[in-house]
Amino acid sequence: MSSLSGVILRAGILGATGTVGQRFISLLSQHPYFTIQVIGASSRSAGKKYSEATKWKMTTPIPDEVKDLVIQECKAEFFKECDVIFSGLDADVAGDIELAFLEADLAVLSNAKNHRRDPTVPLVVPTVNPSHLNLIPHQRSLHSLHKGFIVTNANCSTTGLVVALKPLQDAFGPFEAIIVQTMQAISGAGYPGVASLDIYDNIIPFISGEEEKMEYETLKILGDINETATGFNHISFTKISAICNRVPVIDGHTECVSIKFKKQPPPSIEQIINTLDSYVSESQKLGCYSAPKKAIIVNMNQDRPQPRLDRDNGNGYSVTVGRIRKCNVLDIKFTLLVHNTILGAAGSGILNAEIALAKELIKAKT
Amino acid sequence: MSSLSGVILRAGILGATGTVGQRFISLLSQHPYFTIQVIGASSRSAGKKYSEATKWKMTTPIPDEVKDLVIQECKAEFFKECDVIFSGLDADVAGDIELAFLEADLAVLSNAKNHRRDPTVPLVVPTVNPSHLNLIPHQRSLHSLHKGFIVTNANCSTTGLVVALKPLQDAFGPFEAIIVQTMQAISGAGYPGVASLDIYDNIIPFISGEEEKMEYETLKILGDINETATGFNHISFTKISAICNRVPVIDGHTECVSIKFKKQPPPSIEQIINTLDSYVSESQKLGCYSAPKKAIIVNMNQDRPQPRLDRDNGNGYSVTVGRIRKCNVLDIKFTLLVHNTILGAAGSGILNAEIALAKELIKAKT
């Protein structure tokens, strides 16, 4: 997108030593629009060099530009110069810190769950509902801010689900019912996260709070922003049931989805395939740098999608959908795969920032 | 069961070198009622000693009693002296061989899929529908036999499902709908089976023919035998959708099940728990040696059942059920675990034989 060439946004990262923070650093260090200006972590790490305070777990080396950066405490005063803040904070501290950053008129894109249910905070999956960002002026007016905001991305499993559902809802109307069963990767639990003795040769059929998140967030994201851009209309007429499991896979959440449409008869399998395959999200139309060539890749080989083979599709920003077929109980069933730490976490924050920039909700120095 | 003490049945094993055959040998070698008399395999192995022809993959050593047994071809003439035949044959050869054994008036308990859909062959999960064995006299009359029969056990995933469904159907009436999503262990695919490069750090969201088997077999097993004991009444009014995945777990199939009852309002969670927990199958009432103390173990710890921790419950003959809770779309959802190579395969064959013995459908020399 030519109008953005030369843009440099100074980014701050909260929770920079954690797994989401490491992914933010890894993605931003290769990004042409952002420069990593300030990194924040707990007071235990503050004052240390990043490379000394961090157990780096990415499969690429620590970027040179952050190695020697000194970690700051997560206080707004240290981040004043930043154009945009990415938060990978843990939920036990994210709520208050992000609020303090908002009050300091800083633009915060958060991966934490704390503010996702706030009626004035957009919950945005970048390839699904960027229109929800239009509430930012209202949010600012409530807090008397000029450039600050809080925008959250969704839970990793929710993210994959809504990418597949959005074009179907757009094309064929609302859902009567959704049943989704997940097989979630261990990286979704952070580090140290899942003990190897708990997951090796095993499945854990429970992830605390996850099913509730999927059921709530899906209906907020698939809903509209209201006409005055002051609130969100959650979908109220769709029944949704989520079943979440942890499986021994490193990256990539697999989800088996069954859906029933309100309108009957339902679309044909071919219509579903075509609709998913031809979906173009607003992030792509805006020409955002990280937007994938295809938001949804349909792969109808009978044994796809598979996490190890498909998670990196679109550099981790595409959702891959396969096994689209009739369901004997609801209408249609299919299987999808989402990269849980890219589109499902840090990548969503970055792509949301790119959209906010394109919509001039973040102002960049050029 | 005192009346059986001293019984010794001479067992033949077909497909003895394969994974199901190895499990038959492992279980029978420790069994007080059976002695392994003849072992059969392909003509490639015939004539060799068992220990030389077999890549033994059980975690206990080859039993001494079979080490030096010479493998026979799978022809009925070599098995004439057997009181009972256990078949672990592959589906590509099982159909014809088992039929030939039937015609030779031999009693065959088969793990193969070939005859499961035959309207005159009982498809029996021993802790669910032993009453289906009552069709054996009719089957014999059709073939003019005295003691021969074919009885099949169910597909491994079907097995776990129907154990949990049977007491609920008995107590609360038929199901309107069933959605089941499986996470199946690699041992279910035999040996060499799944390539490590295909399943390590991965999930395969497809198992050939498995979803169709689950949907068909469940409705046959949950149905009745007719009044004249000459056929089976399949359940016709229950919609069922199966979604099958292969996961990196060695043994133990996990299944996430959502159900809706015809009769509304549905039973409470507490009623479901009590019904499952207090279930006693006919195999237990008959005092069968391999019957588990509990056919169903309810474990309501929030993160159970887990394959590595629960698959050996009841020596692999119990099904463990947990996470019983409301479903927002259907009525109830829960997660179950079944040991796929014990109750889900060879163990069912053996326990079925014990039931047939108790019902005097197999005659033992004492």
Added chain:
Amino acid sequence: MSSLSGVILRAGILGATGTVGQRFISLLSQHPYFTIQVIGASSRSAGKKYSEATKWKMTTPIPDEVKDLVIQECKAEFFKECDVIFSGLDADVAGDIELAFLEADLAVLSNAKNHRRDPTVPLVVPTVNPSHLNLIPHQRSLHSLHKGFIVTNANCSTTGLVVALKPLQDAFGPFEAIIVQTMQAISGAGYPGVASLDIYDNIIPFISGEEEKMEYETLKILGDINETATGFNHISFTKISAICNRVPVIDGHTECVSIKFKKQPPPSIEQIINTLDSYVSESQKLGCYSAPKKAIIVNMNQDRPQPRLDRDNGNGYSVTVGRIRKCNVLDIKFTLLVHNTILGAAGSGILNAEIALAKELIKAKT
């Protein structure tokens, strides 16, 4: 062993909620000589029922006899009635607590590393050097005790190594050099222990302190007790190099060993095989209940031993040795496997107690 029939020892367990403690409970609950009398853990768990305070991770259920036992603090006053104490304490607390138990005249068998290097504490692998227990009278006299003692078992990797080395040293004289490289299971690191993100699709080529332990302990265990039974003669003339790795295996440490004998020419491969295969340890001669039928199982199939197939040999008390062959640099190389949480930890403590009982170093009420 007929003279022991009817013996019941009242056992106390320290660190009962941890992984080694759980293994002690699991093994003792099925043991005819022991009854679990008192269980101790940290003050955080004290006062709670065992089943409530423990994240039980064994693959068999919590034994009924301990479910409702109330956990005590690890103070000797609560364990006075015990005939024998098994310690599965962590190293950060084991040193002082075990010493206090010793001073209280209690017989302690410890899995902790703290006292292993004490010149008055026997470091005993039960199928290798039970003669070291003969120092107990001297240890008692130093502390003015009647029945108390501390005996430690060895590090899990050391244990496997010395079982294979002991009969070779006995038969062919001392070693000039030993090089051992380990591939150690995750259960050796306790719970939660190794993070799944660290070990899945990965190897960690370092285990803190492990190489030093193997190099030190091997030379103490392979040495003699002195003539006056007041000290141990460490082997001083053998060079030993240990290389330790963590691998994605649940249970069972694999070790690749290369050895050079002082005396040249070295024994033949056949002599090595015969010596290992015919080895009978003192624990077997004493008829100890847990002693395996064979302390060493030689399996010369070219691809054995394997952890998943061989770790349960001898109920986890046998060491399996294979791939015995010439080494181009030293004399001989081979691969061994030891169950790290049975013979390599809790099982050694229990078998050591059985030996002490047989040697009348523990007095039992009959």
Added chain:
Amino acid sequence: MSSLSGVILRAGILGATGTVGQRFISLLSQHPYFTIQVIGASSRSAGKKYSEATKWKMTTPIPDEVKDLVIQECKAEFFKECDVIFSGLDADVAGDIELAFLEADLAVLSNAKNHRRDPTVPLVVPTVNPSHLNLIPHQRSLHSLHKGFIVTNANCSTTGLVVALKPLQDAFGPFEAIIVQTMQAISGAGYPGVASLDIYDNIIPFISGEEEKMEYETLKILGDINETATGFNHISFTKISAICNRVPVIDGHTECVSIKFKKQPPPSIEQIINTLDSYVSESQKLGCYSAPKKAIIVNMNQDRPQPRLDRDNGNGYSVTVGRIRKCNVLDIKFTLLVHNTILGAAGSGILNAEIALAKELIKAKT
């Protein structure tokens, strides 16, 4: 390397549907010097489109340029137009086919083992011994060829080892003894290769022929080409012992190496580190496109190298060395990691071709 800009070599690939072949295609499709001209496989696949005949197992999609290429039989007549041939053939067919291609005056870079021991065939690890390519004129004269040759790369495990040993031998003289113990990834066995039931929660302490290959190839590669460039002087005075294991890791071979130098006293740890860290191979000096920035990366963090974190160093062309320390038996020990399917297989072939091009042993059309 400016002199090569604009070079396009027409490449043929033998064994294109296998795992090594797939890696060749994946690497070549992104390579500026090569265009994939012809792909060959077995007669079973010949005549089919590549995308239809291949079970593609790379984690990136099939390159567009080969999708619709029609597979040829591996006969020289179909490859006449190629400037260079990369062979990923299985050993059971590679010997004869590659010889036929040589006789047809084609330049063959082979990953197969068949010709590695031929005294007239260079066995070349590109970051170790490119000087061995100087024998090509002699090889051509023996076969009366103008541009054809056979050059092989080394076994994957050998490759990692010699990269670490070469600079040490150059700096400190020949080795008295080498002991190497490997933990090899499953991808090294091809596809389907290792059965998941054999390697999950397991180690296989044996890989057929691997130890012999490592012991032979290392001494050929570390040796010189003779003065007349007509033969290779194998190292004859170094004793070497290899111990090879298969472990549950997808990509990346880990090797624990202990070495003793002829010259005593041996170099210090610091000298070893500096020598490895400052090593620059001829492939780097020649400016080859695929040559890594560093042939050896020394990482002295105590728990490195690790396969998942280090295998992609230098795009898979670097060897990572860590844990360099004293050995109590030999002089020095360390642990290394090599990407077994990149530098350890297809990548070596490609980088060897680049070196041959730079040395004008392959003639390119510009």
